[in-house]
Amino acid sequence: MNRTAFAIAAMIGAAILAPTAQEQAGQPGRGGPGNPLLQAFDSDRDGVLSPAEIDAAAAKLREHDANKDGRLTADELPRGPGRGMRGGPGGPGEMTSANDPGKPMLPKDDGERRILAALEQARGGERYANVSTSDGRLLRELAESIGAKRVVELGTSTGESGLWFAMALRKTGGRLYTHDIDPGRIAVARENFRRGGVDDIVTIVEGDAHETATRNKEPIDLLFIDADKEGYDAYLRDLLPYVRPGGLILAHNMRRPAPNPRYIEAITTSPDLDTTFVLMDGAGISITLKKH
Numbered sequence: 012m013n014r015t016a017f018a019i020a021a022m023i024g025a026a027i028l029a030p031t032a033q034e035q036a037g038q039p040g041r042g043g044p045g046n047p048l049l050q051a052f053d054s055d056r057d058g059v060l061s062p063a064e065i066d067a068a069a070a071k072l073r074e075h076d077a078n079k080d081g082r083l084t085a086d087e088l089p090r091g092p093g094r095g096m097r098g099g100p101g102g103p104g105e106m107t108s109a110n111d112p113g114k115p116m117l118p119k120d121d122g123e124r125r126i127l128a129a130l131e132q133a134r135g136g137e138r139y140a141n142v143s144t145s146d147g148r149l150l151r152e153l154a155e156s157i158g159a160k161r162v163v164e165l166g167t168s169t170g171e172s173g174l175w176f177a178m179a180l181r182k183t184g185g186r187l188y189t190h191d192i193d194p195g196r197i198a199v200a201r202e203n204f205r206r207g208g209v210d211d212i213v214t215i216v217e218g219d220a221h222e223t224a225t226r227n228k229e230p231i232d233l234l235f236i237d238a239d240k241e242g243y244d245a246y247l248r249d250l251l252p253y254v255r256p257g258g259l260i261l262a263h264n265m266r267r268p269a270p271n272p273r274y275i276e277a278i279t280t281s282p283d284l285d286t287t288f289v290l291m292d293g294a295g296i297s298i299t300l301k302k303h
């Protein structure tokens with residue numbers, strides 16, 4: 012590995028393996044046996060990073076590149092109490108599929124296994140600005156926890172968020188209505204829903220959602236806004252009357268790309284709505300409860 016590559020690897024390693032409070036409080040820290048870079052990359056535990064271990068560091072970092080695009084994004088990097096690689100693979104505090112929100116949850120049955128396999132395949136294709144794994148896990152849990160029967164999604168893309176919703180809807184006996192303007196992405200989404208075994212509970216609506224979504228006249232349990240950002244406030248205005256009291260309005264990209272300020276104002280100032288912002292270390296999601 013050349014010097015530049017090592018410097019990048021070291022910076023990334025330092026960023027994801029920042030000292031714990033324990034280390035800051037005087038426990039072993041940088042330069043000592045508790046040094047996070049040593050913990051992550053010093054395979055033979057001799058307290059020194061050898062040239063071979065330095066070379067191997069890049070490969071270890073690449074293991075986190077879930078979508079194999081050659082880059083590491085925040086949702087691919089380990090996070091949480093153990094900060095991922097602390098203690099090395101398999102060591103104490105390492106995030107696994109079981110406890111890392113950035114990784115798919117463990118499937119509970121064959122249906123979930125099939126959906127997760129479809130998601131993994133979808134993540135290997137064009138990603139556009141699809142939800143991250145942590146985003147998707149949250150969408151699914153929120154939909155399932157409110158027993159959503161009718162989920163309306165604006166912005167299907169290739170169907171990743173739709174697959175997460177479908178996982179919830181399999182349990183609730185509900186249905187997803189998902190709208191997109193792009194026929195190419197819709198074709199991929201259709202195939203992904205088929206592959207995930209959920210095409211029977213998904214209705215794809217092709218066209219400009221500013222027009223197609225207003226055809227909805229049924230109560231909505233959960234509305235997910237993830238299409239054109241400048242249109243978020245119009246979508247809210249048009250569909251809020253159909254969201255049932257106690258229903259949820261979720262919106263993606265509340266941090267990046269820059270959110271629509273009219274939408275933020277609408278969801279944070281209305282006395283009928285309560286909003287919180289989550290997963291803001293990634294794209295960011297707003298969770299808005301329609302109270303009345």
Ligand SMILES: C[S@@+](CC[C@H](N)C(=O)[O-])C[C@H]1O[C@@H](n2cnc3c(N)ncnc32)[C@H](O)[C@@H]1O
Pocket residue numbers: 139140141142165166167168169170171172173190191192193196218219220221237238239
């Ligand atoms: C960020 S992607 C959606 C990602 C998807 N929700 C996911 O996480 O898998 C945004 C999508 O909105 C669609 N879109 C943009 N403007 C639209 C409009 N006016 N009507 C319908 N879809 C639109 C785009 O074609 C694109 O597929």
